[in-house]
Amino acid sequence: MNKNIVNYIQENRDEILASWIEKMKEKSDERALRVVSDQVFVGTSREFIELVISNMNDHENYNEKLNDFAEKTVRLAWPLSFVQDGLRVFVQIVFEGMQEKGIINNDNQMDIIFDFDNWISPLRNELVNMYSTTWERTVSLQKIALQELSAPLIPVFEGISVMPLVGTIDTERAKQIMENLLNGVVKHRSEVVLIDITGVPVVDTMVAHHIIQAADAVRLVGAKCMLVGIRPEIAQTIVNLGIDLNQFTTKNTLKKGIEAALELTNKKIVNLEE
Template sequence: MNNEILNYIQEHKDQIFNDWKESLKENGDDRVVKVVSDQVFNSTSYEFIDVIIASVKSSTEEFTARLSDFSEKIVRLGWPLSFVTKALNLFEKIVFNKMQDDGIVNVENQMEAVFEFDRWMNPMVNEMVNMYSSTWERTVSMQKIALQELSAPLIPVFDNITVMPLVGTIDTERAKQIMENLLQGTVKHRSEVVLIDITGVPVVDTMVAHHIIQAADAVRLVGAKCMIVGIRPEIAQTIVNLGIDLNQITTKNTLKKGVEAALEITKRKIVKVEEAE
């Protein structure tokens, strides 16, 4: 019966695809149907059928490789797992109903057909869910690493002067990333002055201030001077109310003033050039 199912799918592939595609659009997720173009949706759905056929026709290694490639593709397209499992269920239902209409599945062999469909589809559904999940976890992990690297960049603005702009909430995990980027970047860029810009940090509490002070102390240990800039009036008031001691750290209220001070420390300054007449 298994071979009969496979042969039927291959012989009626286009018809099954058209019915399946329409059923997916009617019962599918708007995040999938409306976001991607019809051409991408059609090609991906057709490839989906090939992967399903490969579950029976191909060797285990070949099927796993194809399934892995396909999982990466649908994760990039943003297909949710619920849509993938629904698509498999719809595909099984369409093939079963068509085989019934054509008399291949009848009263005499219906129970056998149901058993064969379950024996074929259930392992494939499990394998596809596992592969999708592992692909998704790997993708999310890579994105998390990329976001962490972008969340605390150290930017050289002049020779020996670098700036680390901080935006958003600072928790313990992010503070660790800030510290690592700060120390590595200070050494890499041979910074003499490092400016930590907290203009985009909405709240500075005791924990955040502690992390910033630790970062400033660490910068001094590698031979550079650290300056905190972007201290808004409300942040200054919070720091005073919390009794946080920043006496050992140079502070400026704007990045512009911080850069000017950094230039003075490195024995340079910005000079206005008069236009020639």
Template sequence: MNKLIFEFIEANKLDILEEWIKTTKETADDRVVRVVSDQVFTSTSREFIDLIIANIKGLKEDYNTRLTDFAEKVVRLGWPLTFVTKGLHTFSTIVFHRMEESGIITKDNQLDIILEFDGWVTPITNEIVSIYSITWEKTVSLQKIALQELSAPLIPVFDKITVMPLVGTIDTERAKQIMENLLRGAVKHRSEVVLIDITGVPVVDTMVAHHIIQAADAVRLIGAKCMLCGIRPEIAQTIVSLGIDLNQFTTKNSLQKGIEAALELTNRKIVKVEGSK
């Protein structure tokens, strides 16, 4: 990089940082500024400027590590890629204008300095976009796995009795996850009775009912009984109007009733202890 640019940035780092933070805050999307405190915004901005200077100094190994760490940090903060790339453009613009005001950039050397700026900004922008994209894809992938695990958990509540509480819409991909978790969990916990609680499922249509019936059939094939809980009146009315046959397994209107029935199926019951309230 041009020695003039490098020396100017080094000598005016704090002033450039202050102007960069002020300009960025004024032009940034509200969601970028709103989600973090001023202290976090300032510290992250300082980290970004230090990162740019590390690139200018040619500290490649240190720069690559810090770039990856910075990308992971801004992804966690929820800052969009446009904010980061625009921030780099803002930085170069501030440096260029300040160099003009200082008389370092003249009509004679202006074209050469512009070419130097372009030769520096373009590669670092490409690197930031690449690392940010990779980090974002990795984060989304991990979040997707976590959501899949949480979307259909099989929970042991008593010996040989497990419950799968379902919340939200059930699509084909989620139905597959439900089936896999049911079978794996029923074998793992040695379940004799598996309760599928649909209290939190807003709509039960033909497709949802079909997936639930398939799951119940699969559970029976491994030697466990399946019970459907959380049949609200509106859900019952929908099932009847659609002509869906749920007679092949027991249904209950609440999870409590389902657990009581499951205990009876495993030769147990809940009793009230004398003297208890």
């Protein structure tokens, strides 16, 4: 690494940071700024500059710092283009500052440009790779979490579980519902499962088919299935489509469904006298 570059950056670190923050605020779109406070933006910007500098003289801890920074920028929803622009602006600020102080002249300009390129290109590639890897991992974890939360089986009493469904049910989600349902029935030793469709906006033939399949699967593992939350408009749609739900016990509310489930499991709720 060119000693002139290293010495200039270390001696002018604060000025470089202040100039970098000012230029990046001018260049950045709202996505990079609206989700964080000025304090967080300045702190993360300082961390970015420190990361770039550490690449010059602290290779031992560099990868760990790079990984931490990539995770932070992903959490802050900073676009990769913003991070890449930041690296370019940093080089521009350093290069122009060195020119103003006469460190770069006609005799050594090409050599320093070559040194800059040898330093920045690997850093840019590593930053892009780490950022992309972190983003993919984050999206994957979010997808798994959303899938798990999209169809939970919740034990409410001993032997009684509820699966509340919210939103549109497509084929992929139906598979997740089936998997969660069967695993949950076995795990919680459920005798009665209530599938609550209060939050399902539309029940068409495909949705009804998925629900019937789920009910059949529940019966195969030794539990009873009940469909609750049937609103009047959903009931009318089911009738108009000619969907047969005779194999279900159906209730219009979750409360009535739980009351029926308690009867099926020989339980009841009693008020204690004071």
